[in-house]
Amino acid sequence: MKPDDSRIATIEVLYFASLRETLGRDRERIELPARVGSVAELTEWLRRRGGAWERELAAGRPVRIAVNQDMAEPATPLQAGDEVAYFPPVTGG
């Protein structure tokens, strides 16, 4: 079946480390509003939840974003079924 763009697209959003703690969840399923088509637009949409979301995802905060387990840019497009992850800069090794 051909996907219909007017239908609601669902994505899975994951949060790690300090972001998982401050945002109070490790994952959630989000039905993307039609106007949210990129990483930057999703981040802006999450920021509108206010409180910790606005604070932690504010421009200039050191937040990294991956789409389908590859590092993403603000312009990276989003599609139904994508796995998007928000996390702080990595500190392994």
Add this chain to the structure above:
Amino acid sequence: MTVRVQAGDFDAGAEMARMRRGDPRIGAIACFVGVVRDLNEGESVAEMTLEHYPGMTEKALEKIVSEARSRWDLYDVLVVHRIGTLKPTDQIVLVVVAGAHRGEAFDACEFLMDYLKTRAPFWKKESTPAGSRWVEARGSDDAAAGRWGRT
């Protein structure tokens, strides 16, 4: 297997012996072991917990190993990174690189660690007398990774 993410400890000597016996072309093996320290940013550390992103972490490590293999002529590479709760003196990370000569083995080993520290999704949380805190990324790690040039 080239990349392993595991809670359990590892045996660097056994891994090197396995590598050495598996390929008679090998003339040099470089090995790096990262260890938990009891002090960070002036605070004593009782233990730390390592979190990762299952799936992406392994993928990122595989990508870093492929990058090293494209830059140097290597016969074998192993990266093992531990997760979960670790205490001072525990081993955290192992990188073993085998080649014909020491030059590429040393360089690739250092490259792998520099890239791992800035590109593999792991996060450390430390327990100190003042409470627990997430370790912040260091600019010096970005600088170390940057000296290898763009990929």
